[in-house]
Amino acid sequence: MVAAAAREIGDGEVVFVGMRLPMLAFLVARRTHAPRAVGLFENGIIRETPSTQLLYTMGDPPNIFEATQCGQMLDVMALLQQGRVDAGFLGAAEIDRFGNLNTTWGHRNNEMQRLPGSGGACDIACLARRTVVLLAHDRERLTDRVSHITSPGFGTGGAWRHSHGLPTASGPSAVITTLGVLRFGHDGEAFLSSVHPGVSVEEVLANTGWTLRVADELIETKPPTGAELDVMRELDPHHFWTR
Amino acid sequence: MTPESKFESKLESKVISMRDAIAQHVPSGSMVLMGAQLEQMIPFAAGHELIRQGRRDLTLVGPISDILFDQMIGAGCVSRVMAAWVGNVSAGVGYCYRRATERNIPRRLEVVDYSNFTMALALHAGAMGTPFMPTYATLGSDLLKKNGNLREFASPVSEETLVAVRALRPDVAILNVQRADAQGNAHLWGSLGVALDGARASRKIIIVAEEIVEPCIISSDPNRTLVPGFLVAAVVHEPGGAHPSPVQGYLGRDHAFFEEYHERSRRIEDFEDWLAHWVLHLPDRREYWKQLGSARTGALAVKHHAFSAPADFGY
Numbered sequence: 001m002v003a004a005a006a007r008e009i010g011d012g013e014v015v016f017v018g019m020r021l022p023m024l025a026f027l028v029a030r031r032t033h034a035p036r037a038v039g040l041f042e043n044g045i046i047r048e049t050p051s052t053q054l055l056y057t058m059g060d061p062p063n064i065f066e067a068t069q070c071g072q073m074l075d076v077m078a079l080l081q082q083g084r085v086d087a088g089f090l091g092a093a094e095i096d097r098f099g100n101l102n103t104t105w106g107h108r109n110n111e112m113q114r115l116p117g118s119g120g121a122c123d124i125a126c127l128a129r130r131t132v133v134l135l136a137h138d139r140e141r142l143t144d145r146v147s148h149i150t151s152p153g154f155g156t157g158g159a160w161r162h163s164h165g166l167p168t169a170s171g172p173s174a175v176i177t178t179l180g181v182l183r184f185g186h187d188g189e190a191f192l193s194s195v196h197p198g199v200s201v202e203e204v205l206a207n208t209g210w211t212l213r214v215a216d217e218l219i220e221t222k223p224p225t226g227a228e229l230d231v232m233r234e235l236d237p238h239h240f241w242t243r
Numbered sequence: 244m245t246p247e248s249k250f251e252s253k254l255e256s257k258v259i260s261m262r263d264a265i266a267q268h269v270p271s272g273s274m275v276l277m278g279a280q281l282e283q284m285i286p287f288a289a290g291h292e293l294i295r296q297g298r299r300d301l302t303l304v305g306p307i308s309d310i311l312f313d314q315m316i317g318a319g320c321v322s323r324v325m326a327a328w329v330g331n332v333s334a335g336v337g338y339c340y341r342r343a344t345e346r347n348i349p350r351r352l353e354v355v356d357y358s359n360f361t362m363a364l365a366l367h368a369g370a371m372g373t374p375f376m377p378t379y380a381t382l383g384s385d386l387l388k389k390n391g392n393l394r395e396f397a398s399p400v401s402e403e404t405l406v407a408v409r410a411l412r413p414d415v416a417i418l419n420v421q422r423a424d425a426q427g428n429a430h431l432w433g434s435l436g437v438a439l440d441g442a443r444a445s446r447k448i449i450i451v452a453e454e455i456v457e458p459c460i461i462s463s464d465p466n467r468t469l470v471p472g473f474l475v476a477a478v479v480h481e482p483g484g485a486h487p488s489p490v491q492g493y494l495g496r497d498h499a500f501f502e503e504y505h506e507r508s509r510r511i512e513d514f515e516d517w518l519a520h521w522v523l524h525l526p527d528r529r530e531y532w533k534q535l536g537s538a539r540t541g542a543l544a545v546k547h548h549a550f551s552a553p554a555d556f557g558y
Contacts, residue, residue: 019332042306042359043281043434056333056498057309059282059434061489065549072435073281073306074367077360081379104356104385114344114354116330116337119307122358123380152383164383165404 001134002028002232002242003224004176004196005089008132012036013086014079016124021134022089023055024236031231040085042120044071054236077120080127083167088128090121092135094146097210098160098188099153099172101125101133102146118150125151126166130173137177143209154188161188179204181221182212189213194221256425257478261528264449264477265292269415271299276366276416278305278312279441282332283434283491284419285311286451288484288528294318295522304413306362306437309488310504313337316352317514318522323353325392325411327362333498334505339514348511356386361393361408363437368410369444375407382406416445418470419485421493422460423452427475430460430467433491439469447476453493455480464554483532483540495543 005025009015011034017026026039027050039047041058046069053062064070079085092101093115103121106113125131131153135141153172154160161171175182180195191213192204197220205212224232236242259267269275275293278285290311293301300322303312307328315321316329317339330337343352357365364376377396381387382404387395392409418438423429427450431438442448448470455478461468487497507517525531532540 043283043436045434056496056501057282059280059489060496061433061491064283064433064491070433070435072439073359073363073437074440077363077380080360112345114341116340117326117328117356118358118384118386119328120359122384122386123360126380126382126384149383149385155383161383165379166382167379 001176001178003228004181004221005132005134006032006228008130008174008176009034009037009087014038014040014084016040016042016076016080016085016088016120016128017058018089018091019058020091021242022091023058024232024242025089026050027235028228028231032225032227040076040079042073042076044073044075045069046071046076054240056240077123080123083127083129083169085128087130087132087173088124090124090131090133090151092121092133092141092151094141094143095133095135095175096143096146096153097190097212098155098157099133099175099184099190100146100149100155101151101153102148104148104150107147108140121151125153125172127170129169131171133172133175135175135177137179137204137207139207139209142177142207154184157188179207183215185213191215192218194219196221197223254426257427257472257475258425258455258480259477261288261292261451261479261481261484264479265289265296268447268449268476269293269298271301273414274302274304276304276413276441276445278308279416279418279436279438280431280434281307281436282309282496283489284431284485285309285488286417286419286484287311287486287488288481288531289417289449289451289479290315291522291528291531293320294518304411306357306359307332310337310501313339313508314518314522316340316343317349317508318518319349321352322350323355325355325357325362327357327359331501331505333501338508342511355390355392357390358386361386361406363440364408365392365411366437366440366444368408369412370440373410375409377405377407379405411444413441413445415447415449415476416441417449417451418442419451419490420470421452421490422454422456423450423478424456424458424461424472425478426458426472427470427478428458428461428468428472429470429475430464431469432467435469442470442474448474449477449479450475451479451481451484453482453484453490463556465556466554481528484528486535486543492545492548495545497539497543
């Protein structure tokens with residue numbers, strides 16, 4: 001998952017980095033194929049050289065040590081709103097076939113559960129040029145329609161984003177799960193683009209809460225390279241984030 | 244004595260105890276901004292004093308709050324939260340928050356959901372003295388549908404729909420900082436989050452400082468004076484007042500404390516024991532610090548200082 005997420009970052013791109021696995025993905029990208037990627041953090045931090053320490057939060061002192069800039073939240077959000085952020089990473093409790101995310105009210109075992117909320121996710125989903133979502137793959141998380149749109153994807157598909165006033169160049173571009181990678185058609189609906197090594201298409205479909213379309217040219221996700229694994233092991237030696 | 248120093252000596256110090264600052268400036272029913280610097284410099288000591296003094300019906304405002312809002316909600320101090328995210332950043336959900344929102348335990352909690360950007364804009368509008376700030380953020384989301392402080396409007400200068408984010412003016416902002424003088428002129432650095440707008444938007448500011456320094460230290464580096472003292476109501480000298488959150492250059496993050504809280508807040512009985520042990524049975528932050536123990540506090544001390552290069556303000 002982390003390696004697949006890292007490959008969504010192009011060299012020289014400006015990336016809104018989230019916490020947990022996305023942070024690790026950013027660090028892996030920086031240390032392998034995207035040495036000139038710039039990381040923005042919601043607390044106002046901009047980094048061109050990633051921290052060498054394992055981070056538990058973006059406000060950890062090692063993430064501020066030798067940062068490029070420590071500004072205000074509005075400073076980085078302003079860049080996001082201008083369209084100057086190429087990619088933003090998000091986690092989610094639930095995602096639906098059009099890439100809408102819910103992190104506000106979830107349900108487990110028929111009970112409503114209050115989740116922590118948007119944080120900066122709604123902002124990133126609205127305004128980043130591309131959004132990459134990471135989550136575990138099961139039928140409860142990948143659901144036909146989310147009950148609450150915390151962070152909009154393609155809404156109900158088609159021209160939904162445009163009709164709601166969202167920027168033209170924006171929206172989800174990839175969903176990286178524990179089983180594979182989903183991408184989106186021109187109609188805004190997700191399709192299975194690749195399966196991770198050892199995972200069958202049937203397994204993915206059985207664990208998805210709607211009838212998931214499958215790409216004509218379905219591929220297998222390339223396994224992590226030795227270099228990618230080295231960075232992950234170095235940055236998360238006790239598997240705090242990759243457990 | 245120079246004329247300046249004579250003048251300084253006439254200014255009354257604003258330094259008071261945490262107990263007095265909370266007693267004098269944060270009554271029940273207040274709208275309080277805390278956690279403005281996100282995961283850094285969270286005013287835990289102030290929050291614990293609010294719990295000890297039995298505040299009720301507070302409205303808590305902040306982008307994310309880590310576990311401070313969860314504790315205050317569990318202690319029954321809060322009737323409303325205006326925030327983008329409430330939980331435990333490194334460990335997951337906030338169990339007190341869940342009990343309050345799902346089952347009204349210990350009491351009903353109104354939640355006004357923001358995104359980080361719209362919270363920052365609400366405080367920016369408050370700081371600017373304007374009724375709202377415009378944005379594209381939250382268009383198409385259910386936050387926009389459910390939060391009455393976010394309203395769609397037609398742009399008067401372009402053919403677009405935007406969201407007006409209504410200004411927030413908290414009654415009081417509580418900000419932990421690295422150092423301040425006795426007038427509340429405060430230096431802070433590291434994670435700024437929404438601290439500057441939050442301070443200006445609020446009607447009162449309480450500064451909680453790791454160190455109280457002479458005014459000449461503050462004026463030697465005026466770009467770092469991010470809160471001017473004339474806006475400040477009270478200054479509290481409370482080293483370690485942000486624990487378990489970090490203070491750049493002063494205190495590391497106590498990751499294990501967040502994990503422990505996660506486990507001990509899962510069941511309400513355990514949370515009540517936790518609250519008694521770490522808040523209600525302690526008189527103040529000094530005793531809290533003793534209870535943490537020297538092994539733990541020593542491990543959080545800064546290991547490698549990294550001073551910035553001095554800036555030349557000469558002329």
